[in-house]
Amino acid sequence: MLSYNFTYELKLLIRNKWLPILGLLLVITFAFAAFNGNSRTQKRIKEITNIETKTELSDANMLKLLDSVEKGLEVKTSFRNIPNTPMAIGYQHPRAVTMTPNGMSAIAIGQSDIFTDVIMPITVDDDFGIDFTEMTSSIQLLFGSFDLTFVIIYLLPLLIIAFSYNILSAEKERGALRLLASQPVSIYKWIFQKMLLRFFWLSQIVIVALVISFLINNIDLAQIQFIWLLGLILVYILFWFSLSFLINLLGSSSAKNAVFLIGLWVFFVLLIPSSINQIAHSIYPIPSRNKMVNTMRTLKVDVSKKQDKVLDHYLRDHPELASKEEDKGNYTFWHKYMASLDLVAQEINPLFSLYDEQLEAQQSWVKKWTWLSPSLVINKEMNRISGNSTADYQNFKNQALAFSKHWRNHLIFMLYNKQPFTTKDYRTLPKFTYKPLKLNGIGKHIVIELILCVLIGLLAVFLFKKRLQKGIAILNN
Amino acid sequence: MIVTTDLTKKYGDFTALNNLNLNIKQGEIYCLLGANGAGKSTTINLLLNFIQPSSGTALINNIDVTKQPLETKKYLAYIPENLMLYPTLSALENLDYFSGIAGKVLTKSEMEVFLQEAGLQQDAFNKKIKAFSKGMRQKVGIAIALAKDAKLLLLDEPTSGLDPKASNEFGMLLKKLKQKGVAILMATHDIFRAKEIATHIGIMRHGVIQHQFVADQLSLSELEKHYLETMNY
Numbered sequence: 033m034l035s036y037n038f039t040y041e042l043k044l045l046i047r048n049k050w051l052p053i054l055g056l057l058l059v060i061t062f063a064f065a066a067f068n069g070n071s072r073t074q075k076r077i078k079e080i081t082n083i084e085t086k087t088e089l090s091d092a093n094m095l096k097l098l099d100s101v102e103k104g105l106e107v108k109t110s111f112r113n114i115p116n117t118p119m120a121i122g123y124q125h126p127r128a129v130t131m132t133p134n135g136m137s138a139i140a141i142g143q144s145d146i147f148t149d150v151i152m153p154i155t156v157d158d159d160f161g162i163d164f165t166e167m168t169s170s171i172q173l174l175f176g177s178f179d180l181t182f183v184i185i186y187l188l189p190l191l192i193i194a195f196s197y198n199i200l201s202a203e204k205e206r207g208a209l210r211l212l213a214s215q216p217v218s219i220y221k222w223i224f225q226k227m228l229l230r231f232f233w234l235s236q237i238v239i240v241a242l243v244i245s246f247l248i249n250n251i252d253l254a255q256i257q258f259i260w261l262l263g264l265i266l267v268y269i270l271f272w273f274s275l276s277f278l279i280n281l282l283g284s285s286s287a288k289n290a291v292f293l294i295g296l297w298v299f300f301v302l303l304i305p306s307s308i309n310q311i312a313h314s315i316y317p318i319p320s321r322n323k324m325v326n327t328m329r330t331l332k333v334d335v336s337k338k339q340d341k342v343l344d345h346y347l348r349d350h351p352e353l354a355s356k357e358e359d360k361g362n363y364t365f366w367h368k369y370m371a372s373l374d375l376v377a378q379e380i381n382p383l384f385s386l387y388d389e390q391l392e393a394q395q396s397w398v399k400k401w402t403w404l405s406p407s408l409v410i411n412k413e414m415n416r417i418s419g420n421s422t423a424d425y426q427n428f429k430n431q432a433l434a435f436s437k438h439w440r441n442h443l444i445f446m447l448y449n450k451q452p453f454t455t456k457d458y459r460t461l462p463k464f465t466y467k468p469l470k471l472n473g474i475g476k477h478i479v480i481e482l483i484l485c486v487l488i489g490l491l492a493v494f495l496f497k498k499r500l501q502k503g504i505a506i507l508n509n
Numbered sequence: 510m511i512v513t514t515d516l517t518k519k520y521g522d523f524t525a526l527n528n529l530n531l532n533i534k535q536g537e538i539y540c541l542l543g544a545n546g547a548g549k550s551t552t553i554n555l556l557l558n559f560i561q562p563s564s565g566t567a568l569i570n571n572i573d574v575t576k577q578p579l580e581t582k583k584y585l586a587y588i589p590e591n592l593m594l595y596p597t598l599s600a601l602e603n604l605d606y607f608s609g610i611a612g613k614v615l616t617k618s619e620m621e622v623f624l625q626e627a628g629l630q631q632d633a634f635n636k637k638i639k640a641f642s643k644g645m646r647q648k649v650g651i652a653i654a655l656a657k658d659a660k661l662l663l664l665d666e667p668t669s670g671l672d673p674k675a676s677n678e679f680g681m682l683l684k685k686l687k688q689k690g691v692a693i694l695m696a697t698h699d700i701f702r703a704k705e706i707a708t709h710i711g712i713m714r715h716g717v718i719q720h721q722f723v724a725d726q727l728s729l730s731e732l733e734k735h736y737l738e739t740m741n742y
C-alpha cells in the first residue's frame with residue numbers, strides 16, 4: 033500500500049499544484065526571513081567592528097602619547113588628555129565589551145533588538161546597567177520580527193493546516209472513502225500513510241527552502257547547530273501533522289476540521305505563550321525603568337554633596353587603598369569621586385538586583401510552563417541556538433558587569449597606590465572576551481516532543497477505532 | 510456467498526433492518542427493490558461493515574463480516590450509488606491505485622484488458638476521470654472489481670441517473686459477471702432493469718423483505734403489481 037500511496041500521492045500533489053505552490057511560498061518566505069535576520073546580524077557585527085576599530089585607534093594614539101610623555105617629549109594636548117594616570121585611562125579609554133553574534137544569529141532576532149551588545153564601561157560611571165533594563169516596543173511585541181523563527185513558529189503551522197486539514201474529510205465528502213473502505217485496507221493506516229507522505233514532502237520542501245535561504249544569505253551551513261535547528265523544525269512540523277491526524281480521524285467535516293485546527297493554532301501559538309507571559313509579568317513585575325533612572329540621579333546628587341565624608345567611609349571599608357602616613361590627606365577629586373561612585377553603586381544595587389531577580393523569577397516561571405506549548409519550546413530552543421535569547425543577554429550583562437568591576441578595581445588600585453599609568457601597564461589592562469552559554473539539552477527537547485507526537489497519534493487511532501465500532505467513521509454523519 | 514441470519518439494525522427506537530435472512534449463491538443476482546428508507550442501503554452498509562449490526566450475523570464467503578472485516582473485503586467489490594474516483598487521475602491510474610493499495614499488482618496491459626472488459630472505450634483510458642460521466646466511472650468501478658477478481662459484487666442503485674443505453678450496457682455487464690460465477694447484490698428502484706437481469710428479487714419495506722420471487726417465475730407487470738401493492742400496504 034505504501035508504494036502506491038507514495039506514487040499517487042505525489043502525482044496528486046503535483047497535479048493539484050500543492051507541491052509547486054508550497055515550494056515557492058516557503059522558499060520566498062524563508063529567504064526573506066533569513067535576509068531580515070542576517071541584516072540585523074550584519075548590522076550588529078558592523079557596530080562591533082566599528083567600536084573595536086575605534087578602540088584600537090584610540091589605543092594606538094594613547095600609546096603614542098604615552099611614549100612621548102615617557103621619553104620626556106613635549107606633547108600638544110590638554111593635561112587631562114595625557115594618559116599617564118589610571119583615571120585618564122578609565123575615563124577616556126574604555127575597553128570595548130562586545131557580544132559577537134554567533135553563526136546562527138540570523139535565525140532569530142530574539143532580544144537583540146531590545147538589548148545592547150556593545151558596552152564601553154568607563155570608570156566614572158556604571159549607568160550602563162540601565163541599558164539592560166527592558167525597553168518594550170509594543171509593535172515589536174505584537175508582531176515580533178519577521179525572522180526564520182517567526183516564519184517557522186507562526187506561519188508554518190498554518191501551511192501545515194491548509195495542507196492536511198481535510199485528508200480524510202475530503203475523501204468522505206467526495207465519496208471516494210466508501211470505495212477505499214470497501215478495499216481490504218485499514219482506513220487509519222491509509223490516512224496515516226497519507227499524512228506521513230505529506231509530512232515527508234513538506235519536510236523536504238522546508239529543508240530545501242532552509243538550505244537555499246542560508247546559501248543566499250551566506251550563512252554557514254556546516255555547523256552542528258544547523259543539524260539541531262533541522263531537528264527542531266522537523267519535530268515541530270511533525271507535531272502539527274499529528275494534531276491534524278487527530279482532528280482528521282475525529283471525523284468531522286472539512287470546515288469543522290479547519291476551525292478546530294485554527295483553534296489549536298491560536299491555543300498553542302498565541303494563547304498559551306501570551307498567558308504565560310502575562311502571568312509572569314503580573315506575579316513578578318519588573319521595576320519601573322524611570323524610577324530606576326531617577327533614583328540613580330538623586331543618589332548621585334546627594335552623594336556628591338558629602339564627598340569628604342564619603343571618602344572617609346570608603347577608606348575605612350577599604351584599608352588596603354588608604355595611603356601611607358606620609359601622603360595623608362593628599363587625595364584628589366578622583367579619589368573622592370570614585371569613593372562616592374562606590375556608595376552610589378551600593379545604594380543602587382538593590383534596585384538593579386531587584387530588576388535581575390524579577391527577570392530571573394519571570395524566566396524560571398516561563399521555563400516551568402513552557403512545556404505546555406511545543407511552539408514555546410521550539411521557539412525557545414531556536415532562540416538559544418541563535419544566541420539572542422534573554423538568557424544570552426542576561427549572561428552577557430553579567431559578564432559585562434563583572435568585567436566593568438574588574439576594570440574599575442584594577443584602575444582604582446593604581447589610583448590609590450598613586451601609580452602612574454605607563455606603556456607597560458597597557459599590556460596588563462584587563463580584556464573582555466564574551467563566553468557564550470553552552471548549548472545543551474536540545475536533543476532532550478526533540479525527543480520529548482517526538483514522544484508527544486506519538487502519543488497524539490495513538491490517541492487519534494484509539495478514538496478512530498471507537499468511531500469505526502460505532503459505524504460513524506466511513507459514512508457521512 | 511452472502512448469508513445473513515436475522516440481521517437487524519436499530520437506531521434507537523427506529524428499526525432500519527429487521528431480521529433479514531438472505532442467501533445469495535455464486536452466479537445469482539439478487540435485486541432488492543424498495544422505496545427510499547426501506548433498508549436496502551443499510552443491508553449493503555452492514556455487509557461492508559461500515560455499520561455494526563444490532564443483532565444477527567452476516568457472512569461473506571463463510572467469514573463473519575464484523576469479526577474479520579478486512580478478510581471479507583478481499584472477496585467483494587462495491588460500487589456506491591455515486592462512484593467517486595480521483596478526478597485528477599486517469600482511468601488507468603485510478604484502476605492501478607485502487608488495485609494497488611488492495612495489494613494487487615497489475616501490468617498496464619492487464620489493466621487495459623480489464624477496462625476493455627468493463628466496456629470503457631479505448632480513448633478514455635488515459636483521460637482524467639473528472640471529465641467522465643457516471644456510466645463511464647461505473648465502468649472503471651467494474652474494472653476495479655474485475656481486477657480484484659471479486660467473488661461478490663455489492664451495488665447501491667447503480668443505474669440511477671444513467672441514460673437507458675448506459676443502463677442497458679451496465680445490465681449486460683452484470684450478466685457477464687453472473688456467468689463468471691460472481692454473486693451480485695443490487696439495491697435498486699429500477700423494476701424494469703431488475704426484472705431483466707435478476708435471478709432473485711426481494712421487495713423490501715420497513716426493513717423487512719415482504720415478498721421474494723425467482724425472477725423467471727413472474728412477468729414484469731406482475732412484479733410491478735406486487736411492488737405497488739407492497740408499497741401501498
